[in-house]
Amino acid sequence: MRKLILVLIIFIGATACKTNPFTGQKVLNFYGNKQIFPMAFAQYDQFLTENAVVTNTAESKMITRVGQRISSAAERWLTANGYPGYLKDYKWEYNLVKDETVNAWCMPGGKIVFYTGILPITQQETGVAVVMGHEVAHALADHGAQRMSAGTLQQLGAVAGNVAIKDPQKRNMFNQAYGLGSTLGIMLPFSRSHETEADRIGLQIMAIAGYNPDEGAELWKRMKAKSGGQAPPEFMSTHPSNDTRISNLTQWAPLAKKEAAKFGVTSFQ
Numbered sequence: 001m002r003k004l005i006l007v008l009i010i011f012i013g014a015t016a017c018k019t020n021p022f023t024g025q026k027v028l029n030f031y032g033n034k035q036i037f038p039m040a041f042a043q044y045d046q047f048l049t050e051n052a053v054v055t056n057t058a059e060s061k062m063i064t065r066v067g068q069r070i071s072s073a074a075e076r077w078l079t080a081n082g083y084p085g086y087l088k089d090y091k092w093e094y095n096l097v098k099d100e101t102v103n104a105w106c107m108p109g110g111k112i113v114f115y116t117g118i119l120p121i122t123q124q125e126t127g128v129a130v131v132m133g134h135e136v137a138h139a140l141a142d143h144g145a146q147r148m149s150a151g152t153l154q155q156l157g158a159v160a161g162n163v164a165i166k167d168p169q170k171r172n173m174f175n176q177a178y179g180l181g182s183t184l185g186i187m188l189p190f191s192r193s194h195e196t197e198a199d200r201i202g203l204q205i206m207a208i209a210g211y212n213p214d215e216g217a218e219l220w221k222r223m224k225a226k227s228g229g230q231a232p233p234e235f236m237s238t239h240p241s242n243d244t245r246i247s248n249l250t251q252w253a254p255l256a257k258k259e260a261a262k263f264g265v266t267s268f269q
């Protein structure tokens with residue numbers, strides 16, 4: 001019986017891999033957009049009703065503007081690289097909420113929230129584009145869905161023989177994967193490799209959108225200064241050390257500019 005379950009898990013794992021368009025690597029993901037997005041959209045709407053959404057200010061308009069430029073850059077990149085229609089189920093939305101937490105996130109399907117607490121660190125539009133590119137990259141690379149899939153495999157292993165993942169269980173795993181539920185809107189940290197991947201992809205997308213990728217390293221220097229040896233701000237309580245992150249971003253900025261040049265973008269804001 002044990003063996004059978006193991007074989008089954010390997011089988012599911014092997015057949016449930018999707019190719020990540022940004023890395024070309026196969027990753028474990030057996031949740032399609034059609035399963036994940038409705039849950040994400042519902043959680044997002046609930047979050048907005050429970051938090052103070054800022055509308056019609058210069059800042060809230062900036063968040064929307066940056067979001068639109070970043071998502072359309074992502075669309076151009078995906079189409080040019082053989083993934084037209086990759087974003088067809090996305091319903092992009094960009095909101096600013098009044099909250100002093102240093103944080104921003106993007107739920108599956110393009111549902112984005114910036115907290116006013118991160119604006120002193122982003123400082124201006126290009127800084128917002130760094131954070132936006134990073135968060136959008138997590139969503140495009142299905143990092144949350146991968147975490148949810150890993151959770152499912154664990155559960156399959158633990159619940160011997162009970163292969164059917166029923167709806168309430170699926171919702172539970174969604175909440176675990178995204179850190180939602182009792183602490184709505186607080187996203188769990190992603191793994192180190194997912195963070196690094198989001199940094200690299202985010203930098204490319206922002207450059208294609210016409211934002212200067214040199215700002216990536218600058219933003220993380222400000223983030224590092226803000227942490228000042230104490231508990232790090234929410235947004236950066238993830239694994240790559242600041243120094244690794246800053247040196248990666250410095251190295252990748254010229255590559256991001258090269259990528260942008262393929263799209264005719266050679267000057268940056």
Ligand SMILES: [Zn+2]
Binds near residue numbers: 134138190195198238
């Ligand atoms: Zn991240």
